[in-house]
Amino acid sequence: MTGARELFEWMVVARTLGTTLCTLNVRWFPAEGEEAVHVGSFVDLRSDDAAAPHYRDPFVVYLMRGAELWRLVAQVLGKSAGYNKGRSVGFNGPFHLGVVPWVAGDLGTTIGTATGAALAFKHQRSDRVCVCSFGDGTANRGDFHENINLAAVWRLPIVYVCQNNGWAISQRASSYLPAPVAARAASYGIPGRTVDGQDVEAVRAVVAEAVGRARRGEGPTLVDALTYRRRGHWAGHIVSDADRAGVVERADPIDVLRGRLLERGVTTEAELGQIHERVEAEVQAAVERATAAADVGDAELGLDDVFA
Amino acid sequence: MSIDAPVKAPPESRRLTHMEAVVEAIAVEMRRDERVFLIGQDIGPFGGSMQGARGLYEEFGPERVLEAPISESAMVGSAVGAALFACRPIVEVSFGEFLPAAMNQLINQAPNLHYMTGGAARVPVVIRTRVGDGPYGGHPQDYVSWFAHIPGLKVVVPATPADAKGLMIAAIRDDNPVLFVEPMSLSHARRGEVPSGGYVVAIGSASLARPGRDVTLVVWGSTLPLALQAAATLSREEVEVEVIDLRSLAPWDAPTVVDSVRRTRRLVIAHETWVTGSFGAEVAATVAGSSPRIELLAPIKRVGAAPIPIPSGPLRAHALPTSAQIAAAVRAALQD
Numbered sequence: 001m002t003g004a005r006e007l008f009e010w011m012v013v014a015r016t017l018g019t020t021l022c023t024l025n026v027r028w029f030p031a032e033g034e035e036a037v038h039v040g041s042f043v044d045l046r047s048d049d050a051a052a053p054h055y056r057d058p059f060v061v062y063l064m065r066g067a068e069l070w071r072l073v074a075q076v077l078g079k080s081a082g083y084n085k086g087r088s089v090g091f092n093g094p095f096h097l098g099v100v101p102w103v104a105g106d107l108g109t110t111i112g113t114a115t116g117a118a119l120a121f122k123h124q125r126s127d128r129v130c131v132c133s134f135g136d137g138t139a140n141r142g143d144f145h146e147n148i149n150l151a152a153v154w155r156l157p158i159v160y161v162c163q164n165n166g167w168a169i170s171q172r173a174s175s176y177l178p179a180p181v182a183a184r185a186a187s188y189g190i191p192g193r194t195v196d197g198q199d200v201e202a203v204r205a206v207v208a209e210a211v212g213r214a215r216r217g218e219g220p221t222l223v224d225a226l227t228y229r230r231r232g233h234w235a236g237h238i239v240s241d242a243d244r245a246g247v248v249e250r251a252d253p254i255d256v257l258r259g260r261l262l263e264r265g266v267t268t269e270a271e272l273g274q275i276h277e278r279v280e281a282e283v284q285a286a287v288e289r290a291t292a293a294a295d296v297g298d299a300e301l302g303l304d305d306v307f308a
Numbered sequence: 309m310s311i312d313a314p315v316k317a318p319p320e321s322r323r324l325t326h327m328e329a330v331v332e333a334i335a336v337e338m339r340r341d342e343r344v345f346l347i348g349q350d351i352g353p354f355g356g357s358m359q360g361a362r363g364l365y366e367e368f369g370p371e372r373v374l375e376a377p378i379s380e381s382a383m384v385g386s387a388v389g390a391a392l393f394a395c396r397p398i399v400e401v402s403f404g405e406f407l408p409a410a411m412n413q414l415i416n417q418a419p420n421l422h423y424m425t426g427g428a429a430r431v432p433v434v435i436r437t438r439v440g441d442g443p444y445g446g447h448p449q450d451y452v453s454w455f456a457h458i459p460g461l462k463v464v465v466p467a468t469p470a471d472a473k474g475l476m477i478a479a480i481r482d483d484n485p486v487l488f489v490e491p492m493s494l495s496h497a498r499r500g501e502v503p504s505g506g507y508v509v510a511i512g513s514a515s516l517a518r519p520g521r522d523v524t525l526v527v528w529g530s531t532l533p534l535a536l537q538a539a540a541t542l543s544r545e546e547v548e549v550e551v552i553d554l555r556s557l558a559p560w561d562a563p564t565v566v567d568s569v570r571r572t573r574r575l576v577i578a579h580e581t582w583v584t585g586s587f588g589a590e591v592a593a594t595v596a597g598s599s600p601r602i603e604l605l606a607p608i609k610r611v612g613a614a615p616i617p618i619p620s621g622p623l624r625a626h627a628l629p630t631s632a633q634i635a636a637a638v639r640a641a642l643q644d
Contacts, residue, residue, distance in 0.1 A: 050393065082426075083425075083426060083428075084424055084425055084426040084428075085426035085427075087423060087424050087426060088424040088425070088426075092424060092425070094428070095392075095425045095428040095429045096428050100389065100392070101392070101421055101424065101425050101429055103416070103417060103420040103421055103424035103425070104412075104416035104417065104420060106412045106416045106417075108412075109381075109385060109412045109413055109416060109417050111385070112381060112382055112384070112385020112386055112388065112389060112413055112417070113385055113386075113388055113389035113392060113413075113417060114389060115382065115385065115386045115389060116385060116386035116387060116388055116389015116390040116391070116392065116393070117389045117390070117392065117393045118389075119386045119387075119389065119390040119395070119397075120389070120390040120391075120392075120393035120394060120395045121393070123343075123345060123371075123390065123395055124394070124395075142381060143381050143382065143385065143412075146377070146379035146381050146382035146385075147379075147382045147385065147386065149377055149379065149382070150376060150377055150379055150382045150383070150386060153376075153377060154374070302423060302426075302427070305422070305423055305427045306422070306423050306459045306460050307422065307460065307462075307483075307484045308422050308427075308430040308431075308432075308483035308484050
């Protein structure tokens with residue numbers, strides 16, 4: 001089992017990589033401040049489970065499943081060395097690692113395909129599960145309702161995690177969420193859990209319990225992980241202090257775990273500093289390799305690859 | 309050697325309705341492949357809309373005949389997702405009028421997944437639906453042409469019971485998303501010979517429904533019987549019409565159509581849906597743009613529904629194309 005120090009390292013990877021990607025591509029959707037939800041929701045999945053993370057910089061999820069860092073960076077740069085040969089949005093994941101694909105920007109439809117992964121696992125009588133995360137904006141698509149209802153009726157092995165950062169692009173949650181997301185679970189007859197999304201260990205524990213239910217054939221769970229978007233919707237989107245007025249700022253998830261690790265005496269400031277330095281070097285090496293990779297041309301159009 | 313009861317050899321073919329042929333195709337594939345299952349509304353003991361799933365629940369049970377909430381987007385989405393993870397689902401959207409409720413899954417997801425994952429993902433899913441005028445009068449709007457526009461999605465519209473079976477089996481065995489469209493006016497109409505067993509019709513192949521030398525008449529779906537009726541009428545006027553049933557709109561069999569028009573040099577296109585933006589426009593453009601150039605002897609004629617939302621009740625008959633209109637279009641193509 002992944003220890004707390006590894007959780008810390010994964011969050012540092014997410015932060016360092018995300019910050020770098022934002023400088024490479026102003027259209028990247030940063031997850032700064034939300035790393036604990038990505039890491040805590042997906043870190044304990046088995047390699048044969050399916051992962052359908054929220055589109056907001058989900059690369060740490062792909063890395064935890066074995067993706068190569070430089071190829072993910074290449075994807076953001078639109079290079080053919082990326083996992084989808086330069087054809088798709090940067091946040092689309094490597095399918096061969098059990099990642100439910102992101103092939104369009106129509107929010108909510110991955111809730112459907114992720115639910116289908118769970119349907120396949122049930123049909124195959126396996127104990128595999130799917131974890132699917134999405135934003136609180138996406139939670140208002142009909143697909144949210146349709147799929148959670150369907151998964152509840154069919155008792156599918158899936159965990160739905162709302163990565164609730166309080167924003168839908170420029171809109172504050174008060175303009176689209178009249179009630180807590182977790183409260184909706186009751187209307188589908190499934191458990192709803194609210195968790196501090198800045199506490200990676202708490203997210204992990206709540207999701208692990210839900211995964212256990214799913215594996216035992218007890219059906220879906222809805223988890224509402226309350227988190228905080230530290231930046232804009234995309235890297236170049238500036239949210240002014242006036243816009244943020246009244247928004248409850250939540251603690252930095254990396255600081256939260258750092259303090260806990262030091263308090264427990266399982267690590268030192270020096271060790272944690274080394275993690276930062278090592279990750280920084282890995283990210284820079286990946287950026288250099290990805291930048292040097294060939295750009296796409298007509299030859300990469302894949303005209304004969306529309307059908308399987 | 310089995311010591312079970314002697315197995316009776318199945319007959320080579322039987323006369324089935326269009327709907328019976330579709331159900332038989334699904335049953336044949338569900339027997340041979342555990343990965344195939346059916347999702348839809350009312351497909352349990354009720355037997356499906358228009359009896360379109362009759363007997364499947366009794367044979368395969370609730371684990372493989374899954375009755376879903378009325379949630380087309382989740383039904384199609386979960387079928388697409390299950391297809392990504394090694395299942396081969398058939399999802400039934402009861403009527404084509406309900407396809408728009410699943411449009412994100414049908415347009416933005418299913419057709420894109422293979423290409424957009426760099427070829428890593430496969431989506432062997434069949435989306436089955438019913439369109440057009442029919443015996444019960446409901447849900448007549450025909451939006452099928454929209455779907456032929458999208459790279460990555462196959463669209464088939466069988467017009468005979470044998471093609472219904474052969475194309476359904478081909479669709480289930482295909483590794484790509486296939487929209488399987490059943491024209492409702494044919495569902496319980498004339499029976500036809502249907503081969504037994506795993507009979508397959510290749511997706512993308514047209515059928516020469518009637519050979520002729522004078523005019524090429526391209527149709528699909530519910531318009532085939534009207535076209536054949538028109539051709540029989542015109543034959544008595546010593547006009548021999550070549551009727552081509554496209555059967556598949558995506559991919560479609562352009563070579564068969566172009567070769568025919570090269571001989572006849574006259575083209576009429578007829579379909580139940582509206583003319584504007586219909587797949588018939590693609591057929592016309594392909595013939596007009598073919599190389600070497602075809603010296604057409606007359607302008608291309610198109611016959612379709614009146615440009616209005618298809619009405620309910622007796623008014624509908626006035627909106628939809630008739631055999632007489634098709635025959636008139638052929639005569640006009642001969643006079644120009």
